[in-house]
Structures are given as structure tokens and as C-alpha cells.
Amino acid sequence: MPKILKLPKLFSTMLVSTSPFNFDATMHKPSHFPSSDNIWEKGRYWITMVWQRQTVGLKLENKGTVARPKIELSVHSLKPVNKEELLPEIEWRFNLKTDLSEFYRKFKDDKYLKEPIKKWKGMRPVAANFLYETLIIYIVLQNATVRRTVQMLENLFDSFGQKVEFDGKILSAFWDAKKLDKIPEQKLRDLKLGYRAKTIKKLSSQFSEGKIYELTMRKMTKDEVRKEALKIYGIGPASVEYLLFEDFYHYDAFDTVPPWEQKIYSKLLYNKKLVSADKILRDMHKRYGKWSKLAIHYIWEDLFWKRKTRRIDWLEKEIRL
DNA sequence: CATCAGGGCCCTG
DNA sequence: CAGGGCCCTGAT
Numbered sequence: 001m002p003k004i005l006k007l008p009k010l011f012s013t014m015l016v017s018t019s020p021f022n023f024d025a026t027m028h029k030p031s032h033f034p035s036s037d038n039i040w041e042k043g044r045y046w047i048t049m050v051w052q053r054q055t056v057g058l059k060l061e062n063k064g065t066v067a068r069p070k071i072e073l074s075v076h077s078l079k080p081v082n083k084e085e086l087l088p089e090i091e092w093r094f095n096l097k098t099d100l101s102e103f104y105r106k107f108k109d110d111k112y113l114k115e116p117i118k119k120w121k122g123m124r125p126v127a128a129n130f131l132y133e134t135l136i137i138y139i140v141l142q143n144a145t146v147r148r149t150v151q152m153l154e155n156l157f158d159s160f161g162q163k164v165e166f167d168g169k170i171l172s173a174f175w176d177a178k179k180l181d182k183i184p185e186q187k188l189r190d191l192k193l194g195y196r197a198k199t200i201k202k203l204s205s206q207f208s209e210g211k212i213y214e215l216t217m218r219k220m221t222k223d224e225v226r227k228e229a230l231k232i233y234g235i236g237p238a239s240v241e242y243l244l245f246e247d248f249y250h251y252d253a254f255d256t257v258p259p260w261e262q263k264i265y266s267k268l269l270y271n272k273k274l275v276s277a278d279k280i281l282r283d284m285h286k287r288y289g290k291w292s293k294l295a296i297h298y299i300w301e302d303l304f305w306k307r308k309t310r311r312i313d314w315l316e317k318e319i320r321l
Numbered sequence: 322c323a324t325c326a327g328g329g330c331c332c333t334g
Numbered sequence: 335c336a337g338g339g340c341c342c343t344g345a346t
Contacts, residue, residue: 194341
């Protein structure tokens with residue numbers, strides 16, 4: 001077991017967000033699998049970050065309301081960090097500058113969005129990790145059940161990551177891509193990564209050789225990001241589908257429906273057993289246009305928030321735990 | 322027990 | 335452009 005690094009608090013500051021901002025629905029996505037690099041409690045969120053080659057602990061606290069958002073950020077680290085450089089990155093990660101007013105105006109009375117908007121107005125997608133880390137997550141999602149995904153990621157954290165303690169929480173942090181580049185494939189296979197061992201090694205070397213420029217990709221159009229992402233070994237259409245929306249904030253990027261999601265949309269939107277992916281895509285694009293993926297996000301997360309408080313029998317069957 | 326299909330992707334033919 | 339193979343795990 002690696003030793004736990006204690007990170008002292010460096011500073012705290014207030015973050016400004018556009019309004020409305022829903023703290024809990026933005027920080028916490030109930031449809032996502034749990035990962036030891038972050039903890040959410042109502043009004044509070046802790047996450048680790050590897051920033052300029054050192055491990056940093058972030059705590060975000062809700063100090064405002066949906067209409068008048070105020071977020072207190074505290075930064076924990078062993079060494080000083082450059083605040084002027086860090087803060088814009090935090091703003092991007094938590095998507096604090098986006099303007100969704102048109103979306104709410106257009107769809108507040110929509111049959112499917114009325115309820116989710118009422119409950120979750122101010123919810124946004126967040127790219128809580130760096131691109132390399134996000135892609136690791138997408139790779140362990142591929143062809144695996146939730147339990148197995150969690151096991152693979154936690155095995156990676158235990159072997160290559162760093163455990164840190166700050167603000168009374170113990171969390172894992174990601175590793176530098178260079179670290180995995182040099183690891184023999186068999187070592188990764190021993191962590192039950194299976195054929196993903198090769199994928200993760202190649203991904204790590206593509207990043208450590210500096211072949212992928214996340215900051216440039218943030219400025220690209222949707223199609224450019226897609227093209228760029230598909231060049232990455234092990235990243236295909238299903239991973240890109242998540243990437244475009246959750247990490248690059250393209251609210252219209254709704255092009256693929258994975259089989260398990262297809263079953264859930266069929267029941268939820270059509271009350272049918274199975275509607276073709278093409279029809280779902282066509283209908284959603286027609287109805288929501290450039291907001292299609294954001295609309296789906298509201299519908300989807302609303303369902304998983306409900307699942308937290310009450311059992312939904314038909315849904316349990318579709319989630320492969 | 323054996324078999325098989327996944328919350329995909331790459332590679333081959 | 336279709337389909338086989340890949341690591342593992344849980345379902346049957």
C-alpha cells in the first residue's frame with residue numbers, strides 16, 4: 001500500500017459562476033460509477049488533481065443558491081501553486097462560464113424536460129479530470145460491468161496513483177502518463193485489465209510523447225475534436241460520444257446510443273421495449289436541435305437521481321452491476 | 322460444470 | 335464493411 005500524503009491547505013477563494021448554477025447536480029452525476037478520486041456530499045465536493053506535476057486536493061463548497069451561485073474553493077498542496085494559472089482551469093473543469101438560458105427558455109414546458117428542468121435547473125456537464133484521466137476511465141468502461149470497471153480503476157490507483165489526505169478525506173489521485181508508458185504490459189494484465197492493458201499503455205505513451213493537446217482541443221469544433229479523438233488508440237465512437245459532451249461541452253453531440261442506454265430510452269421516452277437507435281437519435285435531434293445531448297443529459301440524470309431514493313425495477317435490470 | 326454475451330475496439334480479409 | 339478475437343465476470 002502506498003503511503004498517504006497529507007496535503008495542507010494553501011488558500012481558499014470564491015469562484016464566480018454564471019446563473020443558474022445547481023451545485024449538487026453539477027458536481028455529482030448519479031449515473032456515473034464511484035471512483036476514489038472524488039467524494040460528494042450535499043453542498044460539498046472533494047476531488048484530487050495532478051497539476052503541474054504535483055498532487056493537489058480541491059474542495060468546493062456551495063455558499064450560494066441556484067439563482068445566486070457562490071462557490072468556495074480551497075486548494076490543498078505540499079508545494080505552492082500558481083493561483084492565476086490554476087483558477088481558469090478550475091473554471092473550465094466545472095464549466096462555470098456556460099450560458100444555458102436559451103435551453104431553459106425553450107424547453108421549460110417540454111413534455112420530457114419540464115420536470116428535470118424544474119428539479120435540476122443549473123446542472124451542467126463537468127470535465128472533472130484531465131483528458132488523459134478521462135480516457136483511462138472510458139477504457140475501463142469498455143465491455144465491462146460496473147463492478148469490474150470499479151475494480152480495474154481502483155487497481156490502477158493502488159499501483160500507480162497517490163493516496164492523499166486533506167480536509168479529513170482520503171482520496172486517490174491519478175498518475176503521470178509517463179509512469180505507465182514504461183510499465184511492462186504483463187504488469188497491467190496482472191491488475192485484471194485484460195486486453196485493455198495494451199490500450200492503456202499505448203494511450204499513456206501517446207500522452208507522454210505530447211501527441212495530444214487537450215488545450216487545443218478545447219478550442220476546436222465538434223467535428224475536429226471527434227477526428228482528433230478517434231486517432232487515439234483504443235478510443236472509438238462510443239467513447240467519443242461521452243467525450244464530446246462531458247469533456248468538451250458540445251451540447252449537440254448526440255450521435256451514438258449504446259445498447260444498454262437504448263433500452264432505457266426506449267422505456268423512458270416511448271414506453272416500449274426496444275426502439276431503434278436511429279429513431280431515438282432522429283426524434284431527439286428534431287425535438288431539441290442544438291441542445292439534444294444536453295436535453296438527454298437532463299432526462300438521464302433525473303432518472304438516476306430518482307433511483308437514489310426509490311427502487312425502479314425495470315431500470316435495475318438494465319444496469320449491469 | 323460449460324458456455325456465452327457483454328456499458329467496444331482493432332484488425333483482418 | 336462484416337465479423338472474429340480479446341480479458342474477465344456473472345448469468346444461465
